[in-house]
Amino acid sequence: MTAFIPDHSGPGMTARLKDATGVAVVSLFLGIPMIALHTVDVGGVLAVATRWPWLIAFAVTMFTGRLVLQFALDHLKINKARRERARPAVRATRPWLKWTGYAVLGFSIVLPIMCSGNRYVVDTATTVMIYVMLGWGLNVVVGLAGLLDLGYVAFYAVGAYTYGLLSTHFGWGFWETLPVAGALAAGFGILLGWPTLRLRGDYLAIVTLGFGEIVRLILVNWTDFSGGPNGIGSIPRPTFFGLPFAPAGDGPTFASFFGIEYAPEHRVIFLYYVILVLALLTNLFIARLRKLPVGIAWEAVREDEVACKALGMNVTNIKLSAFAIGAMLGGFAGVFFAARQGFISPESFVFSESATILAIVVLGGMGSQLGVVVAAILLVLLPELGRDFSEYRMLMFGAAMILIMVWRPGGLIASRAPTVRLHKEAQP
Amino acid sequence: MSNTLTPAANQGGKLLLEVEHLTMRFGGLTALNDLSLAVPAGKITSIIGPNGAGKTTFFNCLTGFYKPTTGNVRMHHPQYGPLLLNQMPSYHVARKAGVVRTFQNIRLFPNMTVLENLIVAQHNALQRASRFSIAGLFGQAGYKSAREAALAKALMWLTRLKLLDIADTAAGNLSYGTQRRIEIARALCVDPLLLCLDEPAAGLNPRESAELNELLLYLSREHNKGVLLIEHDMNVVMRVSDHICVLNFGNKIAEGNPAQIQNDPDVIKAYLGEDETDQEAA
Incomplete structure (x- = not known):
């Protein structure tokens, strides 16, 4: 034979x-x-x-x-050899990636209209969106600047508690709180970044892990301030530019203003669109930053810090800006989370949340925006779809993640698109 | 060593860098001992010496990576006047004083394209033009023109160093000799007054090293850049250097033009040893 x-x-x-x-x-x-x-x-x-x-x-x-x-x-062998010859960064921008992006965007816009009767679908999609936003925020720190952050959930908590406290104590609305919470979270980002500037890799991961726990423990123990383990309840929901989503009552409501019948789904759909807009703005913001000097500098710091110093770059500021911007985006997501849930407690900001967000970034492919979306969908939907398997759910989830990482060790979308191309730029 | 200027400084090139009594100790080890040196603009000054002589330590002291134990490194900047490099934050050495180095083990940004590597080198100018990203976010004209200028500068050096074809290739994917050229091109994009090259000819083939010679002469003669060179390849050192400084065990043992160095008994002794017993003692 x-x-x-x-x-x-x-x-x-x-x-x-x-x-x-x-x-x-x-x-x-x-x-x-x-x-x-x-x-x-x-x-x-x-x-x-x-x-x-x-x-x-x-x-x-x-x-x-x-x-x-x-x-x-x-044929397969030839194709594989060809793929290996072309390193990810030199590959031309692949059109299918762009079209996938547009397809996902289009789908996310029509989703609540298609499923307006199904509150569960829209709710799950909203959760996916929150994770997409968190993933994009963390992607700045981990994917672009290469700073391993295991305490990202702390910034999410800062955003959520800022809205929770400002709205219940001072009657602040969702939109006014958003910039304040973003700024506050960015401040916390710098607070975390400052002492960890000299650390790299594992050591940085440990300190950020500690920071995440410190924030959570403060929220648990400082009962006067944060309500302790009981959290903050009855947080006002966002209104439609002043029109509340409520059954017809004293003032004008969303339903009465537009002359439609009140339905609880209105708020769910509105919330979905709010997070969609926030996420899209985040995406535009990061895509833009990536091509600006600061974004290129983040990637350079990830690649070689010593070389950056030798080129006269202030690595301190570059790292702090990455921490601050990543934290700010986490803070925005936190505000939205508080407004959507109406109730927050330290339970929502445990380490496993940080791990999930990090998993989204790593699974999606470090630095890839679309990868984060795909990974967030997978990570939220897999446990949801696995509900039929009850106790084996998390086992299956873990197995799926291992399989994906074996299949694509660099993440789902591992290629990196150059921020500037000679052959495009040379022609005006 | 006295503090008087070395002959090279008086040979026409304007004095650029002055190293005064530089000593660097690591615990009990004296890596550099009372080293004084003057580096003029528009000339090539080489530092040679056996392995472990303290050459790279000297570079690290110069470029702010180490703080020297004693002594001063003074840069005569045409715009800012004398600057003490050993008292600056390390990134100011390149940014303000215009002293840019390359590394013995190449340090590129491997996953970024060659062009991106050269754009990163212009970070400070671009960051200022983008008003710390705010003007850049909204695509203001000032930033756009700064960006075009940065691209033009990158293109100029890419063309000069024959890197144009591979501008969109990931730097880490290229051959060793090419990576050396990219590192020099990247350093040049910072607009250095003094270019410090740590073994730029290591791993180059004879043709590449001949091209390097030509490039170094071009940079010093045409662009009036001061070049400080650490090199083991005597084909490079002896052909291009205007002035050579020989280190051994952290001490300067000789200084002069290539002909003087080649005939200096101390240098021959340091490199070859005097006789059997001497070699064993070393």
């Missing part, structure tokens, strides 16, 4: 035909007892009948099948 081991060295046609003929001959012999001869029941007695045409058809199938298989394998 050694003669029929596939020959990988030379894809010559003669060799291929020989190989396929060999396979056909073997199958012919094997086929005699298995296919050509068979027993039939002739009046209660078994008799041997022959099926020669079947055998010939089998041999021909094996022959062509073998040929096709060999050519397909060759």
